[in-house]
Amino acid sequence: MKIPRFTYHRPATEEEALAMLTEFGEDAKVLAGGQSLIPLMALRLSRPAHLIDIGGLRELAAIRERSGTVSVGAAVRHVEVERSALVARAAPLAAAAMPHIGHGAIRNRGTACGSLAHADPAAELPAVALAAGASFVVRRASGERTVPASEFFLGYLTCDMGPDELLVEWRLPTWPVTAGWSVQEVSRRHGDFALLGMAAMIDTDPVGRISTAALSLFGAASTPIRVDAAEKLLTGEPPSAALFDEAAEIVKGQLDPPGDLHGTAAYRKHLGAVLTRRCLSEAAGRLGAAA
Amino acid sequence: MSDDRCEVTVTVNGEERSLAVECRRTLAEVLREDLGLTGTHLGCEHGVCGACTVAVDGAAARSCLMLAVQADGCEIETVESLGTEEKLHPIQQAMWDEHGFQCAFCAPGFLMTVYCLLRENPAPTPEEIREELSGNLCRCTGYASILTGVQAALSRGAAADA
Structure with missing residues (x-):
């Protein structure tokens, strides 16, 4: 595999990088670590005429x-x-x-x-x-x-x-010190893209009821998505396994995931429920753990 | 650097090398074709198989997912730096003794991944070893013999040479 030809630019400052982007616009791609862009170029799915390498810009490295x-x-x-x-x-x-x-x-x-x-x-x-x-x-x-x-x-x-x-x-x-968190995914091999995954946070009020809930899924649609209906169900309730089961069913019902050779749509919907339960119970166990 | 050739200076296995290469060439291509270091193998060429893993400034990296020009100023170690046929590196010797590999096409990537792991973490748990090696594919062994080889290398103190 050969990466298509391009002109390589290594701006010395962010300002220079922005000037190059103004000049080349659509014909340019920004290169930082290259772990997504280089394979796209190797497969010739992307063929920018100009690469602007910002990987070494210290001002952007903090x-x-x-x-x-x-x-x-x-x-x-x-x-x-x-x-x-x-x-x-x-x-x-x-x-x-x-x-x-x-x-x-x-x-x-x-x-x-x-x-x-x-x-x-x-x-x-x-x-x-x-x-x-x-x-x-x-x-x-x-x-x-x-x-x-x-x-x-x-x-x-x-x-x-x-x-x-x-x-x-x-x-x-900055994370609310009272809130709990969890990231869970199911993939064919550790490190591969997830068949389905979830990032979740819950926070509770002083009497222990859930005050904020965020359930964000990846691998479920063309963008990451939040499941509002399940978040609404959780809000105002004290955390419990029964509540999490109910939220899991809502997530499963709301999902309309793609099916492919790695997993059917029905399997991914099932994973939606499984990951919701796992994430919520792990997040509940971490309430206040960041304090 | 406005045309499509780039000046690159890298230290490869302790030796400083300066060359002008096509900017689109990956580090793997430059190592193999310009510097003749064919120990680094290319499998999938898009970052999935791990065969081309080398150490860049001491940390494991996919040489197929890096342009050579991105390595400008870096220190690169390839499998050629580990040992010689007469004197294998302790990781290589342990793999040899335990029949870690079969066809061994994947071996350079595994060896460099293990080398970088042991340098960073001289006493990894079996779980940490599995996780670190999960990015390298072997289509012969089913991995058990490779893990046995890494354990053997560890118990012989190979981390001291990483």
């Missing part, structure tokens, strides 16, 4: 906490998120997703923002972003905007970014 958010820069690799004490404390849902992403060798090179901008609906991080109420800082030469996760993922491998824009930062709200 994980920071500021004003109630954890921010992950565009050049931060999965392995750095996985090992970050800050992420483990202030964004435990993201931390829980990391070991599921690809394999060690992939996480050593791939970036969190790259995976998010790639917007694969079967990937973990888009679902984490949706469950956690994250947002994305998207910049072009003429300015920047912040897009909430609920509006960012538009379809299969498609997110709300123009050809001249760069995803510079993934912002996760």
